[in-house]
Amino acid sequence: MLLLLLLFLGSFHGCSSQSIVRSLPGYDGDLPFYFETGYIGVGEQEEVQLFYYFAASENRPEDDPLLLWLTGGPGCSALSGLIYEVGPFTFDLKAPHTYPPKLVLNPYSWTKVSSMIFVDAPVGTGFSYSTTQQGYDSSATKESMDLYEFMRKWLQTHPKFSTNPLYISGDSYSGIIVPMVAYHISNGNMEGLFPRMNLQGYTVGNPMTLADSDINSRVEYAFYKSLLSIELYESARHHCNGDYINVNQGNAACIDDLKLINKCLENIFIGMILEPDCATLSPEPRRLLRRELGSSRDEDFLNFTLKPRDHITWCRSYNYLAIYIWANDESVQDALHIRMGTVPKWTRCNYSISFSENVNDTVDYHRQLLRRGYRGLVYSGDHDMVFPYLGTLKWIGLLNLSITSEWQPWTVDGQVAGYTIKYNDTVSQLVFATVLGAGHTAPEYNPKQCLAMIRRWLAHFPLTSHL
DSSP states (O other), rough: OOHHHHHHHTHHHHOOEEOOOOOOOTSSSSSSSSOOOOOOOSSOOEEEEEEEEEEOOOTTTTTEEEEEEEEOOOBBBHHHHHIIIISEEEOTOOOOOOOSOOOOEOTTTTTTSEEEEEOOOOSSSSSOOSSSSGGOEHHHEEEEEEEEHHHHHHHHOOOTTSSOOEEEEETHHHHHHHHHHHHHHHHHHHOOOOHHHHHHHEEEEEOOOOOOHHHHHHHHHHEEEEESOOOHHHHHHHHHHOOOOSOOOOHHHHHHHHHHHHHHHHOOTTTTTTTTGGGGGGOOOTTTTTOOOOOHHHHHHHHTTSSSSSSSSOGGGGGGGHHHHTOOOOOHHTTOOOOTTTTTOOSBBBBSEEEEOOOOOHHHHHHHHHHHOOEEEEEEEETTTSSOOHHHHHHHHTTEEEEEEEEEEEEETTTTEEEEEEESSSEEEEEEEEEOOOOHHHHOOHHHHHHHHHHHTTTTTTTTTTO
């Protein structure tokens, strides 16, 4: 069966494509913006077929920036970022019982100010696939090179966007991938490779960047949010020497402190500390200091919803039920021009991909990009304990940038939307911002504030302005 499947997939070998999508099941009428989907083959034999969604700016697509958007995971579909975070349409969650699930326009889509390409990467994510079994093996290094090749080929088939300002963007685990892709593009430009890309900078939200440090910061964050006592926090910091991941198993005092910390936090949803913890629905125990979101996996939730319960606590995972129904519907896949048979079942996050996290520190990529004059925006939901903003500020400190604008609030409609700080070196600028009350990831929780943030930053305005 596997051989037959690969032979079938091979019939699409080397075939890049793009199709205009004028309407979608669940949306009334034609889409009021330009929307395109397609595949671009990468690799020596183009065995990896990366699927993408492209939405043109709703403002001035001929002039507005072009953003490449990467959803995290690794293995989470671009469609999740498109629908639940920054894309032009979303589900009407107030009408959950319609079939197909009802789509509505997103008033806070980032396509209000930019054109956006959403890519299912790495291979095995979303609707991306390989024509060979070996092609499914990937890593952070390979994914970043695949995406660089993707962008070169995409701009060759869309040359009218080659002069638009280009930004590489993404969140969560893509905090590792985004600066790597931007760095490859910068190198390609320096080497004179075609097409030259008008790279201006990058954005990362709630990012993994320096993995162990990011995860270690969860303990400090929990203390600052009053989830741990000062006695327990100080004891753990002393006994564990500030390292709660690489623990010597002979260090009994540290292990005992970590057991108490996990007990304090076992019912906290680390994706958004104020929301119910749906991981308790899963039979698999959860630990605070492992590298995953800490929420229940979608399949656990979907199985749970099938069980009769008299009283079901609301969980954020409820919002994801609609996307499983919608994306696996044949009429939807036909409208999106999916190559039938290439992906047996669409999943929001594919945790079974063959992927090596062979890069766990991208601080130097940030350093090199900033030295070359590129702009950076780093933002964090301040209620996110997956990759807390405290850890993000620590790795930013390693860049040794000068602070040109001290920590201060930024506002939307007269209300504090978060806090921001601006850094400069001799040629570049980095802006960091928190998003007040947002979790992992910020645009899913506070879309209005995040649109205001990206609008100001892309326009080269301070976040503290009122653009």
